[in-house]
Amino acid sequence: MALAYVLLLAIIALGVPLAVSLSARVKAEVRSQARGQADLVAATAEDLLAPAFRRRLQTVVETAARSVRGRILVLDAGGRVLVDSAGPAQLGASYEARPEIESALGGQPVQVQRASRTLGQEILATAVPIVHNGRPVGAVRVTQSVSAVNDAVHRALLGLGGIGAVVLALGLAAGALIAAQVARPMRRLERVARRVADGDLEARAEVEGSSEQRSLGASFNDMTARIERLIHAQRDFVADASHQLRTPLTGLRLRLEEAKAVDDPAAAAAEINAGIAELDRLAHTVEELLLLSRAGERQLQGEAVELDEVAASALDRWRPMAENRGITLAHEHNGTEATAWCARADLERALDTLIENGVHYAPADTTVTIATAPGVIEVRDRGPGIAPEERELVFERFHRGRTGRTGPSGSGLGLAIARELAREWNGEVTLEERGGGGTIARLSLPQALTRPKSIR
Ligand SMILES: Nc1ncnc2c1ncn2[C@@H]1O[C@H](COP(=O)(O)OP(=O)(O)O)[C@@H](O)[C@H]1O
Ligand SMILES: [Mg+2]
Numbered sequence: 001m002a003l004a005y006v007l008l009l010a011i012i013a014l015g016v017p018l019a020v021s022l023s024a025r026v027k028a029e030v031r032s033q034a035r036g037q038a039d040l041v042a043a044t045a046e047d048l049l050a051p052a053f054r055r056r057l058q059t060v061v062e063t064a065a066r067s068v069r070g071r072i073l074v075l076d077a078g079g080r081v082l083v084d085s086a087g088p089a090q091l092g093a094s095y096e097a098r099p100e101i102e103s104a105l106g107g108q109p110v111q112v113q114r115a116s117r118t119l120g121q122e123i124l125a126t127a128v129p130i131v132h133n134g135r136p137v138g139a140v141r142v143t144q145s146v147s148a149v150n151d152a153v154h155r156a157l158l159g160l161g162g163i164g165a166v167v168l169a170l171g172l173a174a175g176a177l178i179a180a181q182v183a184r185p186m187r188r189l190e191r192v193a194r195r196v197a198d199g200d201l202e203a204r205a206e207v208e209g210s211s212e213q214r215s216l217g218a219s220f221n222d223m224t225a226r227i228e229r230l231i232h233a234q235r236d237f238v239a240d241a242s243h244q245l246r247t248p249l250t251g252l253r254l255r256l257e258e259a260k261a262v263d264d265p266a267a268a269a270a271e272i273n274a275g276i277a278e279l280d281r282l283a284h285t286v287e288e289l290l291l292l293s294r295a296g297e298r299q300l301q302g303e304a305v306e307l308d309e310v311a312a313s314a315l316d317r318w319r320p321m322a323e324n325r326g327i328t329l330a331h332e333h334n335g336t337e338a339t340a341w342c343a344r345a346d347l348e349r350a351l352d353t354l355i356e357n358g359v360h361y362a363p364a365d366t367t368v369t370i371a372t373a374p375g376v377i378e379v380r381d382r383g384p385g386i387a388p389e390e391r392e393l394v395f396e397r398f399h400r401g402r403t404g405r406t407g408p409s410g411s412g413l414g415l416a417i418a419r420e421l422a423r424e425w426n427g428e429v430t431l432e433e434r435g436g437g438g439t440i441a442r443l444s445l446p447q448a449l450t451r452p453k454s455i456r
Helices: 002-048 051-068 099-105 146-197 211-261 265-294 307-324 344-361 402-406 414-424
Strands: 071-076 081-084 110-116 121-132 135-145 303-306 328-333 339-342 367-373 376-380 428-433 439-444
Touching: 002 051, 002 071, 002 110, 002 121, 002 135, 002 146, 051 071, 051 081, 051 135, 099 110, 099 121, 099 135, 121 146, 135 146, 146 211, 211 265, 265 414, 303 307, 303 344, 307 328, 307 344, 307 367, 307 376, 339 344, 344 367, 344 376, 344 414, 344 439, 414 428, 414 439
Parallel strands: 328 367
Antiparallel strands: 071 081, 071 135, 110 121, 121 135, 303 339, 367 376, 376 439, 428 439
């Protein structure tokens, strides 16, 4: 609808001045044509005024009259009609009293619009003198009905209006076509959005239409795919977690039932102690689950962290536990300043899970080395290593590898947590085979662009 108004306005804005100038042009054209024919007849008549040439003059006048669609008179110096294109009826009549004839016989050409008493309508009268040797010897008068002129103007305006109407119709048709083309993809996208809102997360929009619409469709699909992934991940997570929590809970229940059933207080105490250990494991797993589920939501501040300092304090934390298992902890740094950009708490938590694995899975009397380089901390052990086909699987939640299942108890969440926390800072955790046996667990992070506070 708005388009129709705009088009109409444009057509009026262009058409009105055009119509005005067109009607002025048509009128001017009619006037100048009348004047031209009058001059032509006057020039011809100068040589044909003698009665002998009357017939020739009549022919000339009739031809000229047809071309101006009017009436042409040739008058002598006294204002009497010599030749009339309309016929012989007025021959000899005196037109001296007509104002234009008076002026022409006085040597002055004129063009006037006036009411004709004989015809009872508006006429355009053009009169020019016939000049011989510098003196007016007669006059030529051209008369045209003004309504004929107006008819010509109307015809021109009607043509213009017709063109305007055609342009309007074409414009509206083109507008309707474009609107339909724009609306169709949007309507389809809306339908898909409604399906997604109703829970169909597999619905995808058609990527079609203009480049903006295509980009909108693609973004919509990316968004839906991401939501689908997140919801599936969440569902799996809840399923995994419930399953993992059920096992220790069942164990706990068995212990308690056993404690209730036995008569011997010492046996009951042993069952209860085992139950408490089971409870501790459960609490630990729950804590890890909470950490994992919240990893993406916390708003921790990043900072420039000095990796050697982090390594040294981790070594202090783990030394008692490592010595208990007969394992030596070592710190290796390659001399260059090693920094990373992350939250120190996240880095320490991730590093702890890697050191815990090294200390757990390596045999006694070996060394676990923590090595630093810019943006990298590695934990290297001399344990059994991880089979290549397991190296990615062990990062999945609750996945315990071959070494895990046969070795010390664990939740299978350690590496998942380490990787989640590292990725939060655009970092990564990877596992590699160590030359000479064992595993290298590598934690890499973006390097800090500023220097850590501790060295500044
Ligand atoms: N340093 C390592 N040496 C050998 N195997 C390892 C090592 N680190 C991790 N693994 C394997 O990866 C699995 C997953 O590790 P993790 O996610 O920390 O869970 P958990 O230690 O509780 O089993 C372990 O069960 C183990 O099989
Ligand atoms: Mg572990």
